[in-house]
Structure formats: C-alpha cells, structure tokens
Amino acid sequence: MVHRISKIEAAERQLNSAVRLLFSGFDSVAIHTLVGAASIVLCDLAEISGKDGSWENKIAVDSGLTKREFFDLARRAQNFFKHARSDPDGVLEFDAQETEILLFIASLNWGELLTAAKSERKLSIEMSVFQLWFIASWHENWSEKEEAEEVWKVAYQWFPDFSSLNRDQKLAKGLSVLQAELREEAI
Numbered sequence: 001m002v003h004r005i006s007k008i009e010a011a012e013r014q015l016n017s018a019v020r021l022l023f024s025g026f027d028s029v030a031i032h033t034l035v036g037a038a039s040i041v042l043c044d045l046a047e048i049s050g051k052d053g054s055w056e057n058k059i060a061v062d063s064g065l066t067k068r069e070f071f072d073l074a075r076r077a078q079n080f081f082k083h084a085r086s087d088p089d090g091v092l093e094f095d096a097q098e099t100e101i102l103l104f105i106a107s108l109n110w111g112e113l114l115t116a117a118k119s120e121r122k123l124s125i126e127m128s129v130f131q132l133w134f135i136a137s138w139h140e141n142w143s144e145k146e147e148a149e150e151v152w153k154v155a156y157q158w159f160p161d162f163s164s165l166n167r168d169q170k171l172a173k174g175l176s177v178l179q180a181e182l183r184e185e186a187i
Helices: 007-024 028-049 055-063 067-074 076-082 097-116 125-137 146-158 167-186
Strands: none
Touching: 007 028, 007 097, 007 125, 007 167, 028 055, 028 076, 028 097, 055 067, 055 097, 067 076, 097 125, 125 146, 125 167
8 A cells, every 4th residue: 555645744653653662661772763763854844944943953052062063962873773884883872861852852843843834733642742741751951941830830730740750650651641641532
C-alpha cells in the first residue's frame, strides 16, 4: 500500500511514537534516532517558515554558542547512531536524558509551526503530555520567571510530587497519564 504523507505529518508521527516508546521504557538508542529524524525535519521547517526560526537557533543564541557549535553538540548522539564512515570503531557515552531534551525542543518547534500556520490543529495528546511531563521532570533547571512559574503550576497539577520520584517512576507516571488521556479522547 502506498502512503501519501507530508514532512510535517511524518515528523508528528515520529514524535508521537517516540513519546509512547519513551514512556513505555523501550530502547533509548532507537527512541533517540526516531526523535532525531523528526527534530531535523521540524528544525528545517521552522527555519523555512521565517517567522521566528527554530528553537535550536534561539537556544544557540541564548547559550552564546555559534549555530554550528550548538548543532554539533545537540546532534552528537544522533549523528553517532547514523554514521560510521569517519569513526567505524567509535564508542559513545550516551545519556538517555539527551533524548528528552531533543524531544522537548522538537515538540516546541512543532507547536511554533502550528501557530505560524494559524492551524486549527493542536499539539497531539502525546506531545502535550510529554511537554508537561518534561517541565515537571526538569523543573529545578527552569528559570523562576513568572511565566515559567505558571507553566510549572500546570505541569505540577498533572505530575505532582515529581521531585521525590526516580526517572523510571517518572516515566511510568508519564505512561499512566498518557494512557488515561488517550482513553479519554477515544470516548
């Protein structure tokens, strides 16, 4: 069967699948590769849209890195998992939490693209739950700006007491919330 699919639809499906796999505890390398593919497409589309550019560019500017330095750092694991020509015997120390950061940035790009297109579509349940989960999981790394506090309050309503949970417990809670929201949508 032949499927007709746009770049943005492919990226959305990749991200939604990655969220489900992440929360279900599947292989972190496979999830990172899936997120990486979607991330590149969404970054490119955000840059092409011309509105505000991609979140990757915003982060690069805010961090004081050049665009190239940021992308080399952000795509290090992704490129390692895809290529072997220059380092066939290479070994990478990979922190699976890098996937969460890449997924969050990609989901922000997706949201920006929806806004720029004035689309009636909304973030998928998977991306919405993931964003709130990420904010709750990484709260101590957020600035204390007033708008960040408002976002944190919403995330905390969905994911209370996250500071006392380990990563596996947080992932299990993410899966539980996602499954409940998907059941609710099906009704």
